[in-house]
Amino acid sequence: MAFDGLYLQAITKELKENILNTRADKVHQPEKDEIVLTFRGRTGTHRLLLTSSADHARVHLTEEAKPNPKEAPLFTMVLRKYVQGGKLVRIEQPQGDRILNLTFEATDEMGFYSNYILICEMMGRHSNIVLVRERDQKIMECIKHVGADVNSYRLLLPGASYQLPPPQDKLDPTDYLDAALSERLTEDLTENDFARLFSGISKMTSKVLYQACADRIQAGQTLTEAIRSTLESALKADTFFVFLQKDVPRDISLLLPEEAALSQYDEIEEFSSPSLALEFFLSEKDKSNRVRDRSQDILRIVSANLERVQRKIQILEDVLTESSTKEEFRIRGELIKANLYQLKDGQNQAVVIDYYSEDQPTVVIELDPHKSITDNMQRYFNQYNKYKRSEENAREQLLLAQDELNYLNSVADSVMRSEDPSDIAEIRQELVVAGYIRFKSSKKKKESPSKPMRFKSTEGVTIYVGKNNNQNDYLTTKLADPNDTWLHTKNYPGSHVIIKGTGFSDETLLEAANLAAWYSKAQTGSKVPVDYTLVRHVKKPSGSKPGMVIYTTNKTVFIDPGMPRLERF
Numbered sequence: 001m002a003f004d005g006l007y008l009q010a011i012t013k014e015l016k017e018n019i020l021n022t023r024a025d026k027v028h029q030p031e032k033d034e035i036v037l038t039f040r041g042r043t044g045t046h047r048l049l050l051t052s053s054a055d056h057a058r059v060h061l062t063e064e065a066k067p068n069p070k071e072a073p074l075f076t077m078v079l080r081k082y083v084q085g086g087k088l089v090r091i092e093q094p095q096g097d098r099i100l101n102l103t104f105e106a107t108d109e110m111g112f113y114s115n116y117i118l119i120c121e122m123m124g125r126h127s128n129i130v131l132v133r134e135r136d137q138k139i140m141e142c143i144k145h146v147g148a149d150v151n152s153y154r155l156l157l158p159g160a161s162y163q164l165p166p167p168q169d170k171l172d173p174t175d176y177l178d179a180a181l182s183e184r185l186t187e188d189l190t191e192n193d194f195a196r197l198f199s200g201i202s203k204m205t206s207k208v209l210y211q212a213c214a215d216r217i218q219a220g221q222t223l224t225e226a227i228r229s230t231l232e233s234a235l236k237a238d239t240f241f242v243f244l245q246k247d248v249p250r251d252i253s254l255l256l257p258e259e260a261a262l263s264q265y266d267e268i269e270e271f272s273s274p275s276l277a278l279e280f281f282l283s284e285k286d287k288s289n290r291v292r293d294r295s296q297d298i299l300r301i302v303s304a305n306l307e308r309v310q311r312k313i314q315i316l317e318d319v320l321t322e323s324s325t326k327e328e329f330r331i332r333g334e335l336i337k338a339n340l341y342q343l344k345d346g347q348n349q350a351v352v353i354d355y356y357s358e359d360q361p362t363v364v365i366e367l368d369p370h371k372s373i374t375d376n377m378q379r380y381f382n383q384y385n386k387y388k389r390s391e392e393n394a395r396e397q398l399l400l401a402q403d404e405l406n407y408l409n410s411v412a413d414s415v416m417r418s419e420d421p422s423d424i425a426e427i428r429q430e431l432v433v434a435g436y437i438r439f440k441s442s443k444k445k446k447e448s449p450s451k452p453m454r455f456k457s458t459e460g461v462t463i464y465v466g467k468n469n470n471q472n473d474y475l476t477t478k479l480a481d482p483n484d485t486w487l488h489t490k491n492y493p494g495s496h497v498i499i500k501g502t503g504f505s506d507e508t509l510l511e512a513a514n515l516a517a518w519y520s521k522a523q524t525g526s527k528v529p530v531d532y533t534l535v536r537h538v539k540k541p542s543g544s545k546p547g548m549v550i551y552t553t554n555k556t557v558f559i560d561p562g563m564p565r566l567e568r569f
Helices: 005-018 074-082 178-184 193-197 203-218 223-235 274-294 296-323 326-338 373-416 421-434 469-479 506-518
Strands: 023-031 034-041 044-051 058-062 087-092 099-107 113-121 128-133 138-142 240-245 248-253 267-271 349-353 362-366 453-456 462-465 485-489 497-499 528-534 555-559
Touching: 005 058, 005 087, 005 099, 005 223, 005 274, 023 074, 023 087, 034 074, 058 274, 074 128, 074 138, 178 223, 193 203, 203 223, 203 248, 240 274, 248 274, 267 274, 274 296, 274 373, 274 421, 296 373, 296 421, 326 349, 326 362, 326 373, 373 421, 373 469, 421 469, 462 506, 469 497, 485 506, 497 506, 506 528, 506 555
Parallel strands: none
Antiparallel strands: 023 034, 034 044, 044 058, 087 099, 099 113, 113 128, 128 138, 240 248, 240 267, 349 362, 453 462, 462 497, 485 497, 485 528, 528 555
C-alpha cells in the first residue's frame, strides 16, 4: 500500500482524537515545502507535520524536533499572523481524497473572530499547502505559487479565490450508496477496481483490498456486501504494518496482504498509531531526498571531477601500455651498436642476430636510409628513454590520480550519508579548502559544525562513527586513544569507526563492524570485508587528503550490513 486517501482517513481519525479543539501554539517551517504546527491541549503537546514534497507529501503527528531556518519564510509569517493562537475547530477530508482541511478559529486584523482553513493537498508534484479565509474562500498565502502559465484550471496565488482540484467521477469510500456502486460495477471484480471506483485509493492499496474482498465473496457475501465490509474493515484498522527488507522499510499497509505477497519481506513492524508507522516508513527516505536536493551542486562538482580523473587514469594507463614496449627499442639500439662494424650508411634495414633471445634468431631492424647508422642507433635509444620517462611519470601521476579518485568517491559517499544541512555545509567547506569549489564570502549565518555519530553497543561500550572526511580525521587522529580500536571497510569509501576502550567482547566488535559497513558505499552488499586494528597502527601521511590514512597489523571480519539497532545518543 501507499500513503493515499484511505490511509489519510486513519490519520484524520487520529488527529481528531489528539488535537481537535486545541490551539496552535507555534508555527515553524523547517523546509521550503514543510510546516510543523505545535498544539498544546489537555493530552499534552503534539507536533503536526504537513509537507507538500513531490515525493512524500503527507500529514501526520511527529515526534521529531526539526531545526528551524535562521530567518522565517513568508509563508511562516502569514501562518503566524492568522493561525498561531487559533483554535482547531474542524478536521475534514473532502470526498475521502488526498486532501486535508484544518479549520482554525482566530481573530482577523480588526480583532473579530474569523475562520481560516489550512488545506494540505497531497497529489504528487501538484502537492501544495494553502491558507484560505473561510468566509470568502480567498487565498491568504500558499507554500507554492501556481500561476495560469502552469495550471489553466485554477490559480494558487494570494488574493485569488480557492478552487478544489478537478473533480473525479468516483465514490467517497466513507459515504456512498450501494445503488451508485452497482451502476459502476462490471461482472467480475478486478484488482484495480477499488482504485477505479473510489477516490483516494491507490493501485497498490487496491490490490490488497481486492484480495480481502475476494476472501469475503468466497465466504458467501455478495459483491456489494464484500466491498463495503472490506472498506469498513480498512477504515476501522487500529494496527498499521511496515514491511522491511534487509532492515530497510519497503512498504506500509492498513491490512496484512496475502502470504504470497509477504514472502518478499524479511520482517514486519506493527504500530498502534498511523502517524508513527508513516514516520518510521518515510522519515529516512524523505531525509535522504532532502539532503540530495540540498547537495545537487556538490554532487555535480564531484561527478564532473570524477569523470575528469577517470579520463586521466585511462590516458595514463594507455601511456603505460604503450611504454611497455620500451625494451624492444633499447634492444634494437644495442643490436645496431653491436653490429656497427658491418652496417653501412644508407641501408633500409639491418639483418642481425638477436643475442638477447635464448635461441638467438635472426631479426630485421628497420633503418632510416637518410640517416647514418649511428643516428639510427641513437634514434632507438632516444625512443627507449622517452618511453622510460613517460612510464615513470605516468606511474607517479597514476598513484596521485587513484588517490584523488578514492577521495572524490569518499566525498560522494559522505554526501549521500549526510543527515542535516550542517553536514552538507561541512563537506562544502572541505571542498573549498581542497580547491574544488571557489570560495565565496557570505553574510549568512554559518551552520553549526556537525558532530560524529555516537552509539552505545549492547554491552554499553561507546562507538563513534564519522559522517565525512573531516570527522574521520578528527576521530582517528585526535579523539581516539592509541589503544582504541579503529575499523573501516576494505576497498570501499566509508566512515572511520572508533571503539573506545579495551576489554570489549566480539559482540561489540561485530556491532562496530556492522556500523562501518552500513555507513559505507558497500551498504547494500553482502559479506563486506571490514578491517580493524588498534589506532596506534593507523597513520595519516603528510599532505594526504582528508580522510586518507594507511594502517598495518590489521585483521578482517566479513559482515552482511543491516540497519543499526544500537542506541544513538
